[in-house]
Amino acid sequence: MKKLLHFTILLISTFVFSQENWNYLPIEITNNYHGAIYTIDENIVHVVSDDGVFYKTENGGETWTQFDSSAQEFFFDLAFDGLNNGYAVGGNGNILKTGNGGETWNTINSGTTEALVSVAVNAQNSIWVVGDNGTVLHSIDGGNSWTSNNTLTIENLNDVKFKDESIGYIVGDNGTLLYTENAGNNWEELAIPAADDLSALSINGDFIYLLSGYANSFFSDYGFSGIEIYKSNNNVTWAHSPIDDFLSGASDLYFLNDDLGYMVASDALLCDCCYVYIDKTIDSGVTWTDSYYEETNAANCNANVGYADIIFPSEDVGYVLLGSRVLKTPYETAGVEDFNKSGVFTIYPNPTVNSKFNLQIDISDFEGISIEILDINGKRIFTETSLKKNNSISLPNISEGIYFINLLKNRNIVGNHKLILR
DSSP, rough: OHHHHHHHHHHSSEEEETOOEEEOOOOSSSSSSSEEEESSSSSOEEEEEEGGEEESSTTTTTEEEEEEEEESEEEEEEEEEEEEEEEEEEGGGGGEEEEEETSSSSSOOOSSSSSSEEEEEEEETTTEEEEEGGGGEEEETSSSOOOOOOOSSSEEEEEEEEEESSSSEEETTTEEEEEEEETTTEEEOOOSSSSSSSEEEEESSOOEEEEEEEOOOOOGGGEEEEEEEEESSSSOOOOOOOOOSSSTOEEEEEESSSOOOOEEEEETTTTEEEEEEEEEESSSTTOOEEEEEEEGGGGGOOOOOOOEEEEEEEOOOOOEETTEEEEEEEEEOOHHHHSSSTOOOOOOSSSTTEEEEEEEOOOOOOEEEEEEEETTTEEEEEEOOOOSSSSEEEEEEEEEEEEEEEEEEETEEEEEEEEHHH
């Protein structure tokens, strides 16, 4: 099916398939290439982005509040200890903490200048942080002080997760896998068939799932390309399967239980194509099906190259951070039903001459409505945000040919027409 869809993309520049009603939330994050998303529940969601800019919603993403910490660093992960106490980790040993639910964030001393990549909470006031060159930090007083353990490995460490207060895992480059069953008092290295980098892990049942592939931890190029998934329920025998559906590998994975899981890929390629994949499994990763698939050209790209963060606060609701955008399932974009009625979006005359045409939109709510016009190569050549029911559009300095008009509601495409200029 995807080969046929790829041909369609060349014609209209954007194709979106969503099995489970994924849509973009009304938030645009500027200058962010990393970041993390964390859910307190289905409605309370926190996002950290580069330069220490935070975003919070308390209504499932309908509205967002921005908080600026003024920390000029890349940030890679975010975790909360309860409703109010949160921790964000990033470059040059930066750790930020909030004690009031994300309204203010302050720098706390980590004692290191290594890049800190992942943070986890295994008990109240017990915080674990891992990062480059084998950095492992632990605090038992809510981040006021930190103990460093640099004897476990010299590899870059990419993720830390705890199943409960006692059982936890750390993964890193070159197949590094560390395990504790006594709340981190001791860590042992586990043998795993993977010699590649382990970039992400998920443990929400009896099985642990690992994403294996290639990690790049040189800051602006920081990202993951997962090509295999490993799983085990005893830390001894490991089943693994290749990731065949993603052209450049998976960026992250998340399992809600032993059977139900998701993985996400986000990339832009030299072919002037850009894609976001979300795949779903209901049989422990034996088979995967499309949950969401979006492919565009570079001019209309929502993907964040090699870096994405996926999380589910429940089996019914999920979020994905893609650099500047946030996807949610289920999420029905406002006003989409209006556009399914015939005659709502009309252009005339078509074909047209002198680069002029009339645009009629028969809806009642024009908030967030805009149009964009793309050429046959998918390049955006015109936009208009001041729209009403009847509009006269004049396109300056545009040559004859075939063009495509996208009608958008809060930046989501809800309709399109082909326009012929003569």
